[in-house]
Amino acid sequence: MKILFICSSLEAGCDGVGDYTRRLSAELMRAGHEATIIALHDRHLLSDSEKRTQHDQGFGISVMRLSDRLSWRKKILAAAAYVHSAAPDWVSIQYVPYGFHRKGLPFGLGKSLKKIACGLPTHIMFHEIWVGITRMSPLAHKFYGFFQARIVRALISGLNPAIMTTSNRLYQLVLDTRHIQTDILPLFSNISLTAPDPAYEDLIYRTLGIDSYNRSHYTVIGLFGSLYPGCGLEQTIGKQYLISLAEGKKLAFIAFGRIGDLKEYERLKRHFAWQVTFANLGELPENEISTVMQMLDKAVSGTPVEHYGKSGVYAALKLHKLEVLDSVSNCIPEYESEIATYNHFLDKRDFQAWNADFVAHLFASLLHSKAPRA
Structure with missing residues (x-):
């Protein structure tokens, strides 16, 4: 055709x-x-x-x-x-x-x-x-x-x-x-799943103070894309910190991509200064984005849950087989049940379908x- x-x-x-x-x-x-x-x-x-x-x-x-x-x-x-x-x-x-x-x-x-x-x-x-x-x-x-x-x-x-x-x-x-x-x-997914770059992985781990001997002692979570006030990230990071603490682990947070509100990132970094290790990698080429996604244990979504189906970022995270943590929701009561059912379907799709x-x-x-x- x-x-x-x-x-x-x-x-x-x-x-x-x-x-x-x-x-x-x-x-x-x-x-x-x-x-x-x-x-x-x-x-x-x-x-x-x-x-x-x-x-x-x-x-x-x-x-x-x-x-x-x-x-x-x-x-x-x-x-x-x-x-x-x-x-x-x-x-x-x-x-x-x-x-x-x-x-x-x-x-x-x-x-x-x-x-x-x-x-x-x-x-x-x-x-x-x-x-x-x-x-x-x-x-x-x-x-x-x-x-x-x-x-x-x-x-x-x-x-x-x-x-x-x-x-x-x-x-x-x-x-x-x-x-x-x-x-x-x-x-x-707007990001292809590519073979990870070991040298770039090492660079990021060094930035976080993590090496091959203590990687299992950390939970690494990340946000790809825009960060903005009101996206609920403070509550999400706080919850993940408590979960990591209960598991005897430390928590590291990576921001990568076009972050948007740098002031909000710096505020969160100060707020969790004694609890969470932060790194902001900025905008990256596609292969490095894929490498970072494959390093994460979990990903945080800045997209409201009601709009997961139209988010290329969500699709990229699912292609990279990541658990996606909800951080923000818009109230759309007329469609709440249908959206929940559809999001469950999206979450369970085979990664290759992305x-x-x-x-x-x-x-x-x-x-x-x-x-x-x-």
Whole structure:
């Protein structure tokens, strides 16, 4: 199959959906399909447009990036011409409202995409939908979400997609309240499981004051990604310290990746100064992230439990066979039972199901099952 993806941006490391789309394209190419990508509203592009090859997993992917500075008329003309030239079997829309409009209100997007898709079979992946999804939401979110939901409905009406998917059970349930039927296409890990780097392991252990003789005397936990006040990390670390103490062990905590709130990290470090050994490794290349994950005994999630299904970080931790400690929850009472059941399913999935190649196979099978018959 030939698949053309449309997302908002393709700046590596700066747009999660763009990174997802590039990795999915690479895995589809590994399976023998053809894939190309249009970034329709790229805020990171210095020029008005560019055509080039981006690389992922050793595969070269042809892409066209269109700046957000271009008028929609010019973007529609350029993107439609690119689609016509590529002649794909499917056009796959990777939808995030804030990707296509800074305030998350991309009015008219459905009409624009209809012109770009040229009548080809279409798939929509809802990475995000709208805000204000629960009765507990602030009134302002409900008001905003009313218009975002209308945009989603207009998008569907304009494209008449053959397939619609989302990444998680929560969004599937919310979409269902508007009579929008979707399949779940689970996220995959954004970090590949690679062979650990012994030299880098030793460097980290030395930073923590751990050597091969006393590693069994430590419990090592870690947080990958953003840290922010209110994420409940203080309670989680405190609980793990008491558990380690009861087991006759010491506790070490590693922060790695784009940490976000450095002040909160320093506050936690001071708070547990006499109890827990801390290390902040900062942003790392993918192979070193995988090495760190394989060093951990447990991982802490900064993602609310209700959103595990749409978290690439959670997927990465599960691919690396880690127990994930909950640290924060959002109150969504309407879906609490369904979310708990779904999270139990996620926790028990085989680790290989979090691989990008596994999800690419699911996606290709879904497209094949709905392909127009001659």
